[in-house]
Amino acid sequence: MKRLIASVLLASAFAASAWADASRGAFGDASAVAAVRQVGQDMGDAMVALDVDKVDRIFGDDWVTIGLSGKVFTKEALLSDIRTGKKRLTWFELRPIDVQVFGDVAIAQGNVAEKRIIDGKETYIELVYADILNKRDGRWVVVRSMGAKVK
Template sequence: MPNRPSTPRRLLLVRHVALAGLAAWLLSACAGVPPEAGRTVAELTAQAERWDQAIVRKDRAAIEANMADDFRQIDGAGNVESKPSFVDDLMSPDLQIDPYTVEDFEVRLYGDTALLSGRTRMSGRYQGRPFATHYRYIDVYVKRDGRWRIVSVQISRIP
């Protein structure tokens, strides 16, 4: 969507999530990282992938379930979106997002805060016209009441 870069998100393929989870567990085991950290990385990787799939299929309930009520997004133009405005933009009948993948995906843990980042090339249609975008993102997740929720997203366009 050329006029609203805030809407695009990323989608990992199920096969990649399983491999990423296994790789995270193996790396944590070999690097002396506590097994719990490897499990958390795998959990967050799978959760982010499910959220991306929900976005592509426009599953409002699944999208909102992953988000904290105080969610904020800073888009590529510096605009700030709230949870309601972000979800409403995704649900717009004008927007159709094609399945997409993430490059350079990384999860960094800081206690009950996690930073998930990567690069995404996305395509789709907005108001019937094709669009393509390439951006780097960072998603901030916080663990509250035993559940990880996304609290913040920031994207930067890559020319």
């Protein structure tokens, strides 16, 4: 019985510590959290620069999202849009990002302001998003994304 109580108290202490870390916007190894945040910055920079090779490395081959239109959007479609310039990110500003790391899986939630050119028309948009990342071959890659328009 004493072991059970000690185990429950220890688990409660770990949970309280994790909750405190999560409330400060970071959960997990600090270097992993920083690396995941950097992926977000690198992603935006690569898209603005139309660097298809870098975008290809940032997203896993199995990446998909549901676009703002409600349609499934794949990595292949994303790379095609960047190559053709059909949809183009011209500017972005990342806002605070909450990252939680669970071993080789991480979730990054935040918001971003963007200027995009779609079919020749530039628009400003603010989004909230969540990216799920997986550490593969020693680097973080985005495997799923979700987003919603704020304004």
